[in-house]
Amino acid sequence: MLPIHPQPLPDEILSSWMTRLALENQFPLHTFYNKLIQFKGEIWNRDTDRFLQPLLLSQLEKYTGQPQATLQHLSLRYYESILFDHLSEVGNAPWLIPLGIYHRRRRRFGIHYCPVCLAEDRDPYFRRKWRLAFYVACEKHRCLMESGCPRCSAPVTYYRLGMGRSFEIKKYKLSTCASCGYNMGWSKPRQLHSADPQTENILFDLLQTFDRQGWHPPVPSAYSALLFFKGLITLVRLLGRRSVRQRLEPLASEYQLPNQPNRHCEFEISSIEVRSMLLMAALKLIQNWPDRFVEVCQTTGLTNSRITGDLLNEPFWLSQTIRCNLSRPNTALPVEEAKSIHQYLQKHNLPFTKINIQRTLSCSRRYATRIMETLHREQTE
């Protein structure tokens, strides 16, 4: 066992704890992991919070007494079944800001921070949710997240505090910029761009509670966090599309869409300002689901075919709303669809009535009638 083994702090991300562990034991990272922990593999030239190495976890358990399950929880795997089904070790993942790893360098601003949290921390550390693209503001201090060092503009790379030749351990805290030595806790907090109070409340409620047990998504027909986030990412990506924003131009000021109608905004790699705008606009669109969304799409001419070609991968609450309300009228309703809704209601012991179809699909009364008629025809033929 090591003489000093700090406990993970609330919501701390694995790489932050691993860095503190080495620094508090007064060792450079390489020596610490290679010699003391006896792990000879590569650590810092990959996304440590995503790429979990079983041998590293077992060595950490052995030397710190932290169970491997706890360590896994500190990683981004924690968000499996909340934000995505399964987190792959490489490639882009929904909601995760990529690090842009190039050897031990980071080319992207993959981890953000709240300067006030860092300033208030007795022992500054980095939070797991600071890697999430929708985490645009600190729910505690209500300020915009920051993406890099305000003095030298370098991305946050706290693990590099424990590397290099002129390494002096004592004076470093994790809030220190590894490139220029600036204390990022001194950054001036910035205000989140203003939205209407209701949307802001939805945003902060989401940021505060999305990963808690029993959380109810703001769209009642999205039955779980996973289904909700799958639909939400489609909406923010949709709003990031140039062609869609051009259509929404008449509503740009009401929805505070990014003021660059000619640019495609890829959500996970856009700036915090752009992401916060796209997210707020999406959170506004889902209010009173699906009425507001349908109205906006109908008034701006956003039809099913303009929105997406493939609804198969979308969760029910979104795909059905698009299919039912934004498709061209008189499109024949596939029998399979009516059957699957019938089966779904049966499985949940709900009677096959118009109101239950409407509630389940977030669809219009007219569409529910068509479903009932389609199935009735199929059964009598």
Ligand SMILES: [Zn+2]
């Ligand atoms: Zn904060």
Ligand SMILES: [Zn+2]
């Ligand atoms: Zn700096």
